Structures are given as C-alpha cells and as structure tokens.
Amino acid sequence: MSQPSVVLATASYDHTIKFWEAKSARCYRTIQYPESQVNRLEITPDKRFLAAAGNPHIRLFDINSNSPLPLRSFDSHTNNVMAVGFQCDGNWMYSGSEDGTVKIWDLRAPGCQREYESRAAVNTVVLHPNQTELISGDQNGNIRVWDLRANSCSCELVPEVDTAVRSLTVMWDGSLIVAANNRGTCYVWRLLHGTETMTNFEPLHKLQAHDGYILKCLLSPELCEPNRYLATASSDHTVKIWNVDGFTLEKTLIGHERWVWDCVFSVDGAFLITASSDTTARLWSTSTGKDIKVYQGHHKATVCCALHDGPEPSS
Numbered sequence: 001m002s003q004p005s006v007v008l009a010t011a012s013y014d015h016t017i018k019f020w021e022a023k024s025a026r027c028y029r030t031i032q033y034p035e036s037q038v039n040r041l042e043i044t045p046d047k048r049f050l051a052a053a054g055n056p057h058i059r060l061f062d063i064n065s066n067s068p069l070p071l072r073s074f075d076s077h078t079n080n081v082m083a084v085g086f087q088c089d090g091n092w093m094y095s096g097s098e099d100g101t102v103k104i105w106d107l108r109a110p111g112c113q114r115e116y117e118s119r120a121a122v123n124t125v126v127l128h129p130n131q132t133e134l135i136s137g138d139q140n141g142n143i144r145v146w147d148l149r150a151n152s153c154s155c156e157l158v159p160e161v162d163t164a165v166r167s168l169t170v171m172w173d174g175s176l177i178v179a180a181n182n183r184g185t186c187y188v189w190r191l192l193h194g195t196e197t198m199t200n201f202e203p204l205h206k207l208q209a210h211d212g213y214i215l216k217c218l219l220s221p222e223l224c225e226p227n228r229y230l231a232t233a234s235s236d237h238t239v240k241i242w243n244v245d246g247f248t249l250e251k252t253l254i255g256h257e258r259w260v261w262d263c264v265f266s267v268d269g270a271f272l273i274t275a276s277s278d279t280t281a282r283l284w285s286t287s288t289g290k291d292i293k294v295y296q297g298h299h300k301a302t303v304c305c306a307l308h309d310g311p312e313p314s315s
Contacts, residue, residue: 011038096122137165180214224269251289267310
C-alpha cells in the first residue's frame with residue numbers, strides 16, 4: 001500500500017476501527033477490534049502507525065498494510081486507557097488510564113518504562129511542546145504536571161473541587177493550557193517559564209462554554225497562525241469554535257444529533273473532524289462553521305477520531 005498523504009481514522013462502540021478517504025468520505029479499511037471498546041486513537045508523527053487505546057491494553061496497527069492484526073500490544077494498565085499520544089520524534093508513547101496511572105512506553109523496547117500515580121482515574125494526558133513534561137487530568141478534578149527529567153510530579157492544581165477534568169490541551173508554543181470539565185467550563189492558564197520548567201500556571205480566563213459536559217477541548221495548531229482557536233466538543237450535540245483572543249465565540253457547529261466525543265484540527269486549522277454518538281464523523285470548515293463531509297459506516301457511537309494531514313517530520 002502506498003503511503004496516504006492524509007490519514008483519517010475513527011473508532012466506534014461497534015468494535016471496529018475505520019480508515020477513510022477524507023475527500024470522498026469512502027471507507028477503505030476496517031479493522032475488527034473485538035476485545036474491547038476503543039477510547040482513543042492517535043497517529044504516530046511519521047504516519048506509519050495508529051495506536052488504539054482500549055481496555056486495558058493499547059494496540060499499535062500498521063497504517064500502510066492490510067493486516068487486521070496489531071503489530072504490538074502494550075499491556076500493563078489494568079483498566080480503560082483514556083489517553084494516548086506520542087513524543088514528537090515518535091520514539092516513545094504516553095498513556096493515561098482509569099487505573100489511576102500515567103505510563104511511558106519506549107517503542108523500541110518491550111514493556112513500560114515509567115509509571116506515575118495519579119490516585120484517581122486519569123481522563124486526559126497531554127505532552128507539553130517542550131517534550132519533557134506530561135500534564136494529566138483526572139476524575140477527582142486534579143491536574144498534575146509530571147516532570148520527565150526529574151521523574152516526579154512538579155505541580156498540582158485543582159480548578160474545581162470534585163469536578164472531573166475531561167480534557168486538556170496545550171497551545172503549540174507552550175503559552176497556554178486549557179482544562180475542560182464535566183460542568184461545561186474551560187479553565188485557561190498562561191504557562192509561565194519558571195526556572196527551567198513551565199510549572200507556573202497563571203489564571204487567564206474561565207469560559208462557560210456549554211451547559212452540558214465538555215468531552216474534548218483542543219487548541220489550534222501552529223500553521224493556523226495568526227488565528228488561534230479553541231474547539232470544545234460537548235454532550236449538547238454541538239462543537240464550538242472560540243477565538244483565543246478574548247475567548248469570543250466564532251462558530252457553533254450544528255449537525256450532530258447526539259454527544260460529540262472527539263475532535264481534531266487539520267494541520268492548518270482550516271478544518272475540524274468530529275466524532276459523535278450519532279454513529280458519524282464529520283468534516284467541518286472552521287471559517288464557515290458548515291459541515292462538508294459526513295463519514296458514515298459505523299453502526300454504533302463513534303467515539304474517537306485521528307487525523308494526520310501534515311508532512312512527516314524531517315529525519
């Protein structure tokens with residue numbers, strides 16, 4: 001199989017992962033995933049592999065093959081894996097689980113190399129652009145910064161007591177972090193560089209984005225500059241696009257008929273892909289707020305999506 005320039009994948013409670021042609025909305029590959037639901041999908045920076053976070057394992061699939069079998073399985077979590085992502089060179093992977101741990105996996109070695117205890121179910125983990133800090137959010141409302149150099153928790157904060165942090169996102173330049181919670185609120189902090197690290201959170205804004213849950217929040221990528229957007233996907237069936245300059249509402253994306261679980265920007269921020277309990281994924285224009293394509297093929301809730309339409313990192 002030739003390397004596709006755009007990799008778009010979705011996963012559903014129907015126990016399948018599907019790959020789509022973004023422009024035609026044609027599904028060209030379906031992987032059966034019978035063991036569990038898939039909670040999160042992530043594509044490696046080189047576009048070669050897709051990680052699927054399940055319960056309690058993570059499976060790595062070859063994007064450029066037709067094999068239905070995973071290349072590797074990562075097993076040491078003991079509950080749903082809710083977060084997965086890759087270091088910028090693709091050398092290691094991080095994960096967060098409802099078992100209360102954050103783990104680091106070297107893709108060139110067997111097993112799990114590091115583990116951090118959050119003491120509550122982890123819902124979300126992001127890697128700071130400096131590549132040396134992981135930031136996790138959990139069911140008890142804690143946000144923790146894990147310093148990979150010192151191998152310890154360097155910062156803890158609780159934006160709202162007993163309110164689960166659902167999703168975290170960091171601006172590509174490390175200047176902002178946003179935490180979205182179960183009450184439809186986004187907390188925004190400036191990240192200030194202290195001595196060597198960025199563990200200083202300076203409160204910047206509190207945004208009441210939705211009446212329902214926020215299931216995913218996401219800041220726009222570098223190539224979207226000078227525009228900076230925050231997308232919030234909600235149980236209220238909508239996705240909202242906010243301008244980070246003043247946190248004014250730019251667009252409300254209306255079209256999904258049930259909860260919207262996940263969203264991902266195209267590399268230039270011009271488009272957004274969303275995944276919903278209505279079984280579909282959709283492609284939206286961020287400038288017009290209109291949906292351009294509907295990806296239909298799953299027969300149960302579509303709960304996560306992954307997109308990689310940028311260049312591979314230069315080696």
